[in-house]
Amino acid sequence: MFGYVKPVKSELKLRELNEFKAFYCGVCTSLQRARYLAKIFLSYDSIFFALLLTSLKGRTLSYRKRFCEIEFRKVAYFESDDITLAATNFILLLKYKLLDDVKDEKNFVKMVLLSILRKFAGENPHNPHLEERLKGLLTELGNLERYQVPSIDQPTNIFGEIVAIFFQNLEDISPEQKVVLVNLAKHLGRWIYALDAFDDLGKDAQKHNYNPFLLEFKYEESTDIRQFIDKIRPQVREYLFKILDDVILAYNLLELKTYKGILDNIVYIGLFEETERVLSRRRTCKRA
Amino acid sequence: MKRSIFELLNIPLDTPHVEIEILYKEYLEKYNPKRYENSELKPIAMAKYNELIEAYEAYKKQLEGDNALNAAMDNELIYSYTSLRGYRPGYYYRRHDGCCDDICQCIGCMWVTDTCCECMGGDCISCM
Numbered sequence: 001m002f003g004y005v006k007p008v009k010s011e012l013k014l015r016e017l018n019e020f021k022a023f024y025c026g027v028c029t030s031l032q033r034a035r036y037l038a039k040i041f042l043s044y045d046s047i048f049f050a051l052l053l054t055s056l057k058g059r060t061l062s063y064r065k066r067f068c069e070i071e072f073r074k075v076a077y078f079e080s081d082d083i084t085l086a087a088t089n090f091i092l093l094l095k096y097k098l099l100d101d102v103k104d105e106k107n108f109v110k111m112v113l114l115s116i117l118r119k120f121a122g123e124n125p126h127n128p129h130l131e132e133r134l135k136g137l138l139t140e141l142g143n144l145e146r147y148q149v150p151s152i153d154q155p156t157n158i159f160g161e162i163v164a165i166f167f168q169n170l171e172d173i174s175p176e177q178k179v180v181l182v183n184l185a186k187h188l189g190r191w192i193y194a195l196d197a198f199d200d201l202g203k204d205a206q207k208h209n210y211n212p213f214l215l216e217f218k219y220e221e222s223t224d225i226r227q228f229i230d231k232i233r234p235q236v237r238e239y240l241f242k243i244l245d246d247v248i249l250a251y252n253l254l255e256l257k258t259y260k261g262i263l264d265n266i267v268y269i270g271l272f273e274e275t276e277r278v279l280s281r282r283r284t285c286k287r288a
Numbered sequence: 289m290k291r292s293i294f295e296l297l298n299i300p301l302d303t304p305h306v307e308i309e310i311l312y313k314e315y316l317e318k319y320n321p322k323r324y325e326n327s328e329l330k331p332i333a334m335a336k337y338n339e340l341i342e343a344y345e346a347y348k349k350q351l352e353g354d355n356a357l358n359a360a361m362d363n364e365l366i367y368s369y370t371s372l373r374g375y376r377p378g379y380y381y382r383r384h385d386g387c388c389d390d391i392c393q394c395i396g397c398m399w400v401t402d403t404c405c406e407c408m409g410g411d412c413i414s415c416m
Contacts, residue, residue: 176332179329249323
């Protein structure tokens with residue numbers, strides 16, 4: 001949903017880059033007719049999910065080709081159950097994100113999008129209770145935002161739980177690996193939420209929206225937001241890196257079999273690079 | 289069922305000993321229980337750590353048994369396996385999954401292409 005979990009492309013081998021693109025196109029293809037709509041929102045996070053499952057199960061996928069109506073050229077893509085699952089989960093998350101946005105902003109365009117999307121968000125056959133749990137946790141998160149809880153740990157932990165529920169009840173994975181996977185997801189979710197909160201800091205201060213960092217570090221209206229950001233940056237960096245450390249500890253215990261290069265790139269380089277990018281508030285990763 | 293070192297490190301069976309040693313050390317660092325203090329993953333890391341050490345010891349034992357045989361074989365292998373004697377790091381080996389893995393096959397492919405081409409009235413390689 002946020003697109004922070006992505007590889008550093010210049011460090012990938014060309015073969016791996018092609019595979020990554022094929023995964024991306026695979027998820028997009030699996031969205032089926034919803035893809036014309038969802039393509040706008042399709043983020044790298046769901047690709048990471050598909051990659052992780054494929055790698056854990058040790059599957060090697062073979063390329064297929066189709067004509068892509070959006071890019072208007074032939075694209076190579078992968079097809080498998082894991083990729084379909086990633087697409088299903090993605091649509092589910094997208095539905096709730098739009099629902100949330102509509103509630104907050106009363107944005108008409110998003111309202112229309114949501115009503116179209118509702119048709120596509122089907123049941124998840126692997127995990128029937130997933131939607132209920134997701135709803136519960138999102139309400140909890142919403143409550144924290146409503147009551148302006150002045151703590152960064154609480155909302156991040158809840159968001160971690162949200163990410164983790166997608167990794168529970170997966171088939172074909174040993175119980176031990178599942179524990180590690182859920183742990184990984186939890187910390188990754190925490191990282192994503194905290195990073196996103198920092199990314200939106202300026203916007204939220206302006207609009208008086210809820211942002212845990214503003215409350216945690218006691219932002220006052222009179223101070224300049226840039227000075228405030230400069231002041232809290234070292235503390236936030238330390239906080240984010242601590243979470244990333246937990247992510248890596250969990251990741252190291254996974255038994256990955258295929259596409260390990262891409263995943264290593266994402267976890268060992270991509271996450272850190274993305275953290276630094278957001279912290280320095282650059283728009284892109286390119287160095288001057 | 290005990291897993292071998294090759295399974296644990298996720299490497300092919302013909303990986304050279306030197307490489308195994310490097311990977312083994314890397315994984316030992318990865319799984320080191322000291323890194324997992326105050327973490328709920330500690331028991332899993334501990335189990336993996338011990339499993340790895342056990343597998344490596346089994347591998348070592350087997351290696352020593354084969355060593356005398358291997359030493360003789362190795363010399364033969366390195367110098368007679370291929371006519372190319374220059375050392376290339378493993379990273380750069382060609383992956384054998386194409387249709388033109390060796391030169392004979394490649395020439396064969398070109399020949400067939402040329403014949404087909406000629407059947408249709410064209411000419412792919414004029415001197416063939």
